[in-house]
Amino acid sequence: MKDIKHFINGEYVGSASGKTFDNVNPANGRVLSRVHEAGREEVNAAVNAARAAFNGPWGRMTVDQRTEILHKVADGINARFEEFLDAECQDTGKPRSLASHIDIPRGAANFKVFADLIKNVPAESFEMPTPDGTGALNYGIRRPKGVIGVISPWNLPLLLMTWKVGPALACGNTVVVKPSEETPTTTALLGEVMKAAGVPDGVYNVVHGFGGNSAGAFLTEHPDVDAFTFTGETGTGETIMKAAAKGVRQVSLELGGKNAGIVFADCDMDKAIEGTLRSVFANCGQVCLGTERVYVERSIFDEFVARLKAGAESLVIGPPDDETSNFGPLISLKHREKVLSYYQKAIDEGATVITGGGVPDMPAELAHGAWVQPTIWTGLKDDSPVVTEEIFGPCCHIRPFDSEAEAVQLANSLPYGLASAIWTENVTRAHRVAAQVEAGIVWVNSWFLRDLRTSFGGSKQSGIGREGGVHSLEFYTELKNICIKL
Numbered sequence: 001m002k003d004i005k006h007f008i009n010g011e012y013v014g015s016a017s018g019k020t021f022d023n024v025n026p027a028n029g030r031v032l033s034r035v036h037e038a039g040r041e042e043v044n045a046a047v048n049a050a051r052a053a054f055n056g057p058w059g060r061m062t063v064d065q066r067t068e069i070l071h072k073v074a075d076g077i078n079a080r081f082e083e084f085l086d087a088e089c090q091d092t093g094k095p096r097s098l099a100s101h102i103d104i105p106r107g108a109a110n111f112k113v114f115a116d117l118i119k120n121v122p123a124e125s126f127e128m129p130t131p132d133g134t135g136a137l138n139y140g141i142r143r144p145k146g147v148i149g150v151i152s153p154w155n156l157p158l159l160l161m162t163w164k165v166g167p168a169l170a171c172g173n174t175v176v177v178k179p180s181e182e183t184p185t186t187t188a189l190l191g192e193v194m195k196a197a198g199v200p201d202g203v204y205n206v207v208h209g210f211g212g213n214s215a216g217a218f219l220t221e222h223p224d225v226d227a228f229t230f231t232g233e234t235g236t237g238e239t240i241m242k243a244a245a246k247g248v249r250q251v252s253l254e255l256g257g258k259n260a261g262i263v264f265a266d267c268d269m270d271k272a273i274e275g276t277l278r279s280v281f282a283n284c285g286q287v288c289l290g291t292e293r294v295y296v297e298r299s300i301f302d303e304f305v306a307r308l309k310a311g312a313e314s315l316v317i318g319p320p321d322d323e324t325s326n327f328g329p330l331i332s333l334k335h336r337e338k339v340l341s342y343y344q345k346a347i348d349e350g351a352t353v354i355t356g357g358g359v360p361d362m363p364a365e366l367a368h369g370a371w372v373q374p375t376i377w378t379g380l381k382d383d384s385p386v387v388t389e390e391i392f393g394p395c396c397h398i399r400p401f402d403s404e405a406e407a408v409q410l411a412n413s414l415p416y417g418l419a420s421a422i423w424t425e426n427v428t429r430a431h432r433v434a435a436q437v438e439a440g441i442v443w444v445n446s447w448f449l450r451d452l453r454t455s456f457g458g459s460k461q462s463g464i465g466r467e468g469g470v471h472s473l474e475f476y477t478e479l480k481n482i483c484i485k486l
């Protein structure tokens, strides 16, 4: 049985306590590996290593030297693409077709994009008049923040971890990463790629474990971490924000959502169905940007429901090593219990189950996997927990609306504000509605189209801050203004 160890100061090390936990393949319930659980001792060693590297070789490198190494990291991921793909699919159960097009390519892209950005981002400067007439020149310079705590979730493990580590390192910081306990492998494997690319020891550190009273909490409580970037549930974000407040550390929070799709009668129905199908069911519905509420203009409601039902029922449920599979399991049996509790709640509240609502029959070798049926409901009240709470599974509720104003009011009716998808061929309406929807990211006639130079983040209880492009600089650097009297 392979052990997954911490990566601290350029070496793989076990936990002093000897404590480990199982890493399980959610497609079949089999144990893949034993993962070392970090105690305060390992977290402290990782933070100390990151501090030493920050004050040492990495902090002294030029931007060109750093970016050259980060490009080598990206090349290293691509050179070991199949290893990363196998690891990600075994940890998550997600289809290879998905991970090979999204998760792993973005792992490399997240280093390339920010390495290129940091070399080309301009600094600000202002000339100012002074009473004595000689004037003064102001200019801004950016400096890395220091040691960044990175805490990442299990749904897109490599993508979401590197979405933080890429810009953090490009800006000259060092990191201590705590990946999800559900998906440790690709984060651990990246340590080998970092070392081979010439990243100095201590720049990239990984500690494994859980959240509360484990590695996650030990990291956020560590006084020598300068800032935290977190992706995960809103409740966890609140907890991390409280811990970061001690010592006044900044946080970047990418949190939960209950995203709305808005489908107008003037949409291109083929596009709307294809896009909504992906946004509801991709990654077994475990995408924060996904759609769990669909609002459809009444005149096309029946046709839309029928076509989305047909699309859901055409999904091929199966394990990653079945190349025809495009619908995998949930991340764990524990998460499946949560999702199935909402499936039951929908039935208890009298929903019309258009399709799904339970657990599919799977062959014996997959019987212990976290499988659920893709599910669509109609007929629930707007205040049903199924319609207002994040389920994070392959399901959506569809509701008709009669006016644009009603659709916008419904979309904005929850305390979340992460993402939305609007389907209309009326350009004026598209701009008008997109501007009114309370979300950090709004797609029109598309979903999950990602330009990494754009801002990314949630409003309301879906997050704090924006990452992506130059927006990442605001979090991963300290901006200093220097005023020179002329």
Ligand SMILES: NC(=O)c1ccc[n+]([C@@H]2O[C@H](COP(=O)([O-])OP(=O)(O)OC[C@H]3O[C@@H](n4cnc5c(N)ncnc54)[C@H](O)[C@@H]3O)[C@@H](O)[C@H]2O)c1
Residues within 6 Å of the ligand: 151, 152, 153, 154, 155, 156, 160, 178, 179, 180, 181, 209, 210, 211, 212, 213, 215, 216, 217, 220, 231, 232, 233, 234, 236, 237, 239, 240, 253, 254, 255, 256, 257, 287, 288, 289, 390, 392, 418, 458, 462, 463
């Ligand atoms: N906004 C986004 O970009 C985005 C992206 C992906 C997932 N998410 C959200 O993430 C959630 C699913 O991921 P998850 O189940 O891994 O989330 P989670 O909050 O349970 O865990 C996320 C990470 O936080 C750690 N953690 C948990 N409690 C902690 C604590 N007290 N202190 C420190 N660390 C702690 C976990 O170990 C894990 O590594 C969903 O709510 C989803 O919406 C948001």
Ligand SMILES: O=C/C=C/C=C(\O)C(=O)O
Residues within 6 Å of the ligand: 155, 156, 160, 163, 286, 287, 288, 289, 450, 456
């Ligand atoms: O599950 C949430 C997906 C987040 C995706 C990104 O952060 C991204 O595309 O950069």
